[in-house]
Amino acid sequence: MAELALQDVRKSFGAVDVIKGVDLEIKDGEFTVFVGPSGCGKSTLLRMIAGLEEVTSGDIMIDAEVVTDEEPFDREIAMVFQSYALYPHMTVAENMAFALRLQGMSKPERRKVVEQAAEVLKITPLLDRRPAQLSGGQRQRVAIGRAIVREPKVFLFDEPLSNLDAELRVQMRIEIARLHGELKSTMIYVTHDQTEAMTMADRIVVLRDGLVEQVGAPTDLYDDPDNMFVAGFIGSPKMNFLSVAATGPRQVSLGGLSLDLPQLKNDLNVGTEYALGVRPEHLFGGEGPGLTMQIEVVEQLGQTAYVHGRLGAEAQPVVVELRDQRPKTGQTIEITFDLSRATLFDAQEQRVR
Amino acid sequence: MSKPAKRDRRILWAASVPMMLLALSCVYPIYFAINNALKDRKGYILDRFGLVTDPSIENFVTAWSRARFDEYFFNSVTVTAGAVLALLLVSSLAGFALAVLRFPARKLIFGVILASLMIPVQVVLVPFYQTIVALELLNTRIGLILSYTAFFLPFSTYLMTAFYAALPRELVDAARVDGAKFLQVWWYVMLPMGKPALLTLGILNTLYCWNDVLISLLVLQDERTLMVGIAALRGEYTTNVPLLSAAIVLGAAPIVLLYVIFQRKIVAGIATGAVKG
Numbered sequence: 010m011a012e013l014a015l016q017d018v019r020k021s022f023g024a025v026d027v028i029k030g031v032d033l034e035i036k037d038g039e040f041t042v043f044v045g046p047s048g049c050g051k052s053t054l055l056r057m058i059a060g061l062e063e064v065t066s067g068d069i070m071i072d073a074e075v076v077t078d079e080e081p082f083d084r085e086i087a088m089v090f091q092s093y094a095l096y097p098h099m100t101v102a103e104n105m106a107f108a109l110r111l112q113g114m115s116k117p118e119r120r121k122v123v124e125q126a127a128e129v130l131k132i133t134p135l136l137d138r139r140p141a142q143l144s145g146g147q148r149q150r151v152a153i154g155r156a157i158v159r160e161p162k163v164f165l166f167d168e169p170l171s172n173l174d175a176e177l178r179v180q181m182r183i184e185i186a187r188l189h190g191e192l193k194s195t196m197i198y199v200t201h202d203q204t205e206a207m208t209m210a211d212r213i214v215v216l217r218d219g220l221v222e223q224v225g226a227p228t229d230l231y232d233d234p235d236n237m238f239v240a241g242f243i244g245s246p247k248m249n250f251l252s253v254a255a256t257g258p259r260q261v262s263l264g265g266l267s268l269d270l271p272q273l274k275n276d277l278n279v280g281t282e283y284a285l286g287v288r289p290e291h292l293f294g295g296e297g298p299g300l301t302m303q304i305e306v307v308e309q310l311g312q313t314a315y316v317h318g319r320l321g322a323e324a325q326p327v328v329v330e331l332r333d334q335r336p337k338t339g340q341t342i343e344i345t346f347d348l349s350r351a352t353l354f355d356a357q358e359q360r361v362r
Numbered sequence: 363m364s365k366p367a368k369r370d371r372r373i374l375w376a377a378s379v380p381m382m383l384l385a386l387s388c389v390y391p392i393y394f395a396i397n398n399a400l401k402d403r404k405g406y407i408l409d410r411f412g413l414v415t416d417p418s419i420e421n422f423v424t425a426w427s428r429a430r431f432d433e434y435f436f437n438s439v440t441v442t443a444g445a446v447l448a449l450l451l452v453s454s455l456a457g458f459a460l461a462v463l464r465f466p467a468r469k470l471i472f473g474v475i476l477a478s479l480m481i482p483v484q485v486v487l488v489p490f491y492q493t494i495v496a497l498e499l500l501n502t503r504i505g506l507i508l509s510y511t512a513f514f515l516p517f518s519t520y521l522m523t524a525f526y527a528a529l530p531r532e533l534v535d536a537a538r539v540d541g542a543k544f545l546q547v548w549w550y551v552m553l554p555m556g557k558p559a560l561l562t563l564g565i566l567n568t569l570y571c572w573n574d575v576l577i578s579l580l581v582l583q584d585e586r587t588l589m590v591g592i593a594a595l596r597g598e599y600t601t602n603v604p605l606l607s608a609a610i611v612l613g614a615a616p617i618v619l620l621y622v623i624f625q626r627k628i629v630a631g632i633a634t635g636a637v638k639g
């Protein structure tokens with residue numbers, strides 16, 4: 010049970026700034042997910058929290074106690090690595106009990122704790138095997154088992170599922186969520202998979218280039234992104250961005266069509282270009298104003314279909330979600346804008362509210 | 363079907379004839395030594411190359427007791443064992459540090475170690491000898507142990523560093539998260555993980571130390587190691603070849619035994635060196 014806080018945390022490797030000032034508060038028992046594109050510094054930030062990477066400046070606090078200069082073990086965190094990092098020369102049971110052994114716990118006691126954890130993770134029959142004799146999913150369970158026997162304050166996961174196949178990934182995702190429900194510990198989970206982020210997180214931290222772009226509940230980020238990066242990163246397929254020109258304080262025009270945005274609190278600069286963000290599911294079957302589009306590509310997924318085409322005089326590419334339909338390439342459909350759900354961004358890619 | 367088979371067989375022959383000759387050239391000295399070790403001097407002079415007629419172990423007994431080979435043997439075993447242990451200990455620690463830890467001038471230190479690999483022993487013999495004398499290590503077994511350790515350490519350290527650098531870094535991270543201190547990471551993770559490389563080094567260094575004459579001759583002048591003792595059996599004008607043969611067999615026996623025990627690992631070890639080197 011622990012809260013965690015980062016205060017203006019920075020990290021440079023030589024002259025390269027990787028983490029450029031991150032402030033963050035994570036509540037007790039929260040499941041927080043760090044997402045962002047490859048190389049944005051997710052792992053580095055997690056390793057700094059773990060104590061595996063030195064902090065260049067700033068402070069890290071666990072339970073209101075500064076731990077910036079403490080060893081990983083003294084922070085009472087446990088970490089699950091992408092490559093599992095199981096000790097190959099030890100059996101599963103020895104792997105899980107290693108931390109306890111270093112603490113000086115007696116052998117029978119260790120065995121008891123390990124067996125309990127193995128029970129939870131359904132790996133009891135594997136306890137006497139070596140890591141090389143396990144499948145990827147089983148190794149992942151052992152790695153998680155090694156973390157839970159320690160009863161840490163904070164669990165850290167660095168892309169734990171990225172080496173698993175799609176089916177196993179979905180299964181493990183659910184199990185980690187279940188585990189969080191049972192243990193109610195604070196967990197931080199790094200992924201670049203936004204589906205994992207959306208489905209598992211209590212709160213998502215979106216990172217880009219060593220900076221936090223936005224923090225919020227999955228639905229908040231989805232419905233109410235602060236900038237174009239977050240809007241584009243969260244959601245699959247991506248949000249459509251259409252370049253529009255302001256024709257009034259709360260009105261923009263797209264391909265000769267006037268679109269009213271009464272939800273805006275601030276006036277637009279008439280004549281300025283903006284980007285209108287509309288998700289694929291808000292482009293069809295609505296009541297709003299419409300344009301016609303010729304279908305170029307169809308991705309039929311069963312109940313839903315994603316159709317790609319070009320919109321307006323400038324032929325801006327869009328993706329539209331259709332439900333319970335069998336669209337064909339070359340067909341023409343009517344695109345309607347659900348403007349109550351649309352978002353607007355300025356030239357600096359910041360949200361206009 | 364039959365044509366390619368025929369050609370295959372011809373290729374096989376073309377390869378195996380030179381190979382057999384090569385093998386013969388390796389086996390013959392062993393045969394020569396064992397054969398002559400079992401003759402007496404007269405028997406040897408009368409028939410150098412023929413098979414021994416009335417074999418006796420007289421020469422072995424003489425070498426062992428009268429020519430002080432029991433002492434030499436003991437010296438060799440102590441010094442080799444001591445040096446190999448020291449080499450394994452230091453190189454695995456140094457390899458761990460160089461491969462895993464981040465400290466200033468790490469690259470430079472590794473570079474110096476690599477460079478010292480290129481320096482042949484002969485070039486540094488004089489300063490080396492002066493150092494040994496200055497440290498009052500002349501004629502001590504510990505002096506010879508330290509000398510071997512110093513001379514063979516660069517290669518051992520280089521091999522351990524290369525080996526440890528190829529291991530996933532996350533293993534060390536995991537051990538640190540699990541609460542292992544620096545030396546515990548080494549003891550519980552790096553040492554067991556390094557077993558294949560350490561075994562290779564153990565065998566190679568045993569060979570080097572056991573077979574060395576030059577360094578031993580310099581450091582251990584009053585006493586002798588086995589190889590120096592064998593070398594000393596060669597007189598300026600005459601050599602008691604049967605006695606020398608017996609000594610050679612005695613000197614080679616432990617290494618041959620070691621080879622038989624670790625045969626497969628040695629081949630694998632040479633391959634390790636080949637890939638990393």
Ligand SMILES: Nc1ncnc2c1ncn2[C@@H]1O[C@H](COP(=O)(O)OP(=O)(O)OP(=O)(O)O)[C@@H](O)[C@H]1O
Nearest residue numbers: 022025027045046047048049050051052053054201
């Ligand atoms: N030890 C290091 N020395 C120098 N640069 C480093 C080091 N470790 C990481 N970096 C750099 O820091 C940046 C962030 O790396 P990090 O591993 O945190 O990214 P990430 O968000 O986890 O990416 P991914 O999703 O690919 O795992 C990268 O540009 C990387 O090159």
Ligand SMILES: [Mg+2]
Nearest residue numbers: 051052053168
């Ligand atoms: Mg990463």
